Amino acid sequence: MATSARTILIGDVHGCLDELEELRRTLSISGDDRVILVGDLVAKGPDSAGVIAWARAHRAESVLGNHDEVLLRYDEARREDRRADDAPEAVRKTARKLDDDDWAWLQSLPLLIAIPDHHALAVHAGLVPGVPLAAQRREDMLTMRSIRADGTATKKLEDGVPWASLWTGPEHVYFGHDAVRGLQRHLHATGLDTGCVYGGRLTAFTLPDRELVSVKARRAYAEPGKTLAARQVIGQKKREGR
Ligand SMILES: [Mn+2]
Numbered sequence: 001m002a003t004s005a006r007t008i009l010i011g012d013v014h015g016c017l018d019e020l021e022e023l024r025r026t027l028s029i030s031g032d033d034r035v036i037l038v039g040d041l042v043a044k045g046p047d048s049a050g051v052i053a054w055a056r057a058h059r060a061e062s063v064l065g066n067h068d069e070v071l072l073r074y075d076e077a078r079r080e081d082r083r084a085d086d087a088p089e090a091v092r093k094t095a096r097k098l099d100d101d102d103w104a105w106l107q108s109l110p111l112l113i114a115i116p117d118h119h120a121l122a123v124h125a126g127l128v129p130g131v132p133l134a135a136q137r138r139e140d141m142l143t144m145r146s147i148r149a150d151g152t153a154t155k156k157l158e159d160g161v162p163w164a165s166l167w168t169g170p171e172h173v174y175f176g177h178d179a180v181r182g183l184q185r186h187l188h189a190t191g192l193d194t195g196c197v198y199g200g201r202l203t204a205f206t207l208p209d210r211e212l213v214s215v216k217a218r219r220a221y222a223e224p225g226k227t228l229a230a231r232q233v234i235g236q237k238k239r240e241g242r
Helices: 017-027 048-057 065-080 089-097 101-107 138-143 224-238
Strands: 007-010 036-037 113-115 121-125 171-176 190-193 201-208 210-214
Touching: 007 017, 017 201, 017 210, 036 113, 048 089, 048 101, 048 171, 065 089, 065 138, 113 138
Parallel strands: 007 036, 121 171, 171 190
Antiparallel strands: 007 201, 113 121, 201 210
């Protein structure tokens, strides 16, 4: 099977190294492929440092996710001798495992990656429809999920509609960050966070074939937030015909 010249986008990994490696084998990812992660490589899962090492070893690109940024801010505070002692133990634990090259790589992650061959963009959380790329706010790109009635971005799910449903292009946007909505396939935007770390799946989308490939989580590594937990109960009741 010819596997050259693919672009492969991968949803939020959150330290799920085993599943990432299984996805690599399933897709026969090689050095010819352009691999782009949509951010949140770290936190919540079993091997955050391992995922960073994997990305560097396979020359994968990634946009910055909000959890990747938490790690960077911790390191910054620590180096500037500001108060870093209130950081969660999980953040310190990952930080202890990273070397200088890992930190340099993390610091180099952009908010946005252009994929001109496919008229596409990758961003962690989203983009505000109607706002030029250069005027998008950093905070929105890292944390947004919905658009309110007044057109502004919010990280809250229920306070508006999915931003991706309003995005009109021209570039197709690939993103993560929203495990509650899970796989989202809109006309001009595709959401790839299928909650692997919560026991869901790790999902990839390939270009130009537009093939959706995912692997099942070995187990749930983290407790989902309230909204996701509630949706899972609803989903279970539906399956059981209640
Ligand atoms: Mn996120």
